[in-house]
Amino acid sequence: MDPVVGVVELYGIGTRYDMPVAGGGGRLSVVARRDGQRELYVFADAGEEPTAVVPLSDEQSRLLAAVLAGTYFHTR
């Protein structure tokens, strides 16, 4: 695997996936908890404090993933 996504084990909590996003040291981290809950950490710059922390349920994560991957189709 190309090392663009870092994978870190968080003992007792779950697994963390780190990904840099363009410019200024900004990055995204996804914490996948063992109970299925995810937390999306958004860092707009290289700073220490996250710009936003978004808790997502298992279902919401799948939905978001589908939207991001372009495989979500809305049917009426």
Add this chain to the structure above:
Amino acid sequence: MHATELVALGAAALVAGLLARWGRSLRLPTVPFFMAAGILLGPHVPWPGLIHESETWEMLAAVGIILLLFHLGVEFPLRQVVEGGRKILVAGSAYIAANVAGGLAYGFLLGWGVREALVVAGIMGISSSAIVTKLLVETRRLANAETPILLGVIVVEDIFLALYLAVLQPLLGSAEGPLAIARDVAVSFAFLLALFVLARFGARGVAALVGTDDDELLTVGFFGLAVLVAGTSELLGVADAIGALMIGLVLSQTRFRQRIEHRALPLRDVFAALFFVVFGASVDLSGLGAVALPVLGAVVLTVCLNVLAGLLVARMYTFNQRSAANLGLTLLGRGEFALILATLAATAGLDPRVGSFTALYVLVLAVLSPVAATNAHLLARVIPDRAMRLNWTYVRTETMSSGCAHLDQVAVLEPETRDGCPQCLETGDRWVHLRSCLVCGQVGCCDDSPNRHATAHYRQAGHPLVQTIEPGEDWAYCYDDRVLLQGTDVRRVQP
């Protein structure tokens, strides 16, 4: 008689829950509030108490301890520790060595007795997994570089706890003379080892005993097994807590792990809360005044030792001041383990001051630890650069520190070439992206390229750090630590 005990039990749980809820709104941990409920409803207050010492309450508390440690065993990340544990073992050992040695010295200084000192060492040495984990989530620090290390330290503390209990229980027991005690310690370790071997190789057999697809029967089964093993170990002179922890570990190696973890959690929550309440009820308020000064000293010592250990580990991982401060001030919380040890001490008939000491120590640190953790950045400002690393300056913009311990190998920031992958050019192959080795500057192609020359270079030369040289990208990667680094991390330590 039956009815009054039921009323007391219900009231105890309800009051504990309500108090802790109020505490949660202040972002404080639950353990001290459960204890406070026990104190308020216990026999040592001016008004008539509901909870009195009886076998019923003792039994409930014992089940609480068993479930606490059973759950700890079930969720213990054995595989991850076995695979990548050497580094966290070092960090964890540094922490434990500092805190336990300090606690032991302090225990002797108190002059309550040798066995009391040994118990105090454990109480001061082992932080509360539950409090620390919650704190990390609440302070939104899961994405920090030092967080995996902190969680690793907790895991190592759990291992230490098992070994420590195996030694402590025989020492507190009734055995007379060094020979009898040595025999008891040997029995303890043999028991520990047997269950560990069972976890590693015999988990299937145990799974057959309790494992079923029916949730109800699974729960009844593992509960019975946990209590049975815990009781058996107590009969053998090994702490019931160890038995519970180890049988949890055995079950964590089965395919039922996730379901057991899930089903054991609510059981643990209820009975652990009752254990804390019962412990609170045993606290003699009039004894608290006498231990106030010793507790103050212990708290100051704990904070100092933690900060020291934090600095040490931060240096080891080339972290920045911010991470060092977080490492030093996040593991202060004491809770379930301290109270379990104090209960052991009380059962063994040690100096009653140990109980009062533990209660006050846990209460103080429970309030102090969230405050300290949220204000760690203040400490970061006053840690001098030379405490962290030689010829190294702290970037005052406070960038994240990395989780990589190989940054001192960075030698060449400028790639040998930017024209292409030299090896692919030679053979006429194609490549996708380019990486350059930070140790020698050699350029290779990325893992999406057919030849993966960058990774091949790492395998061959053992140089763990590469950086991207794609325009617009600014990151590096450490193969050994499997962490992604910011470009700024790398440039901060430039040669």
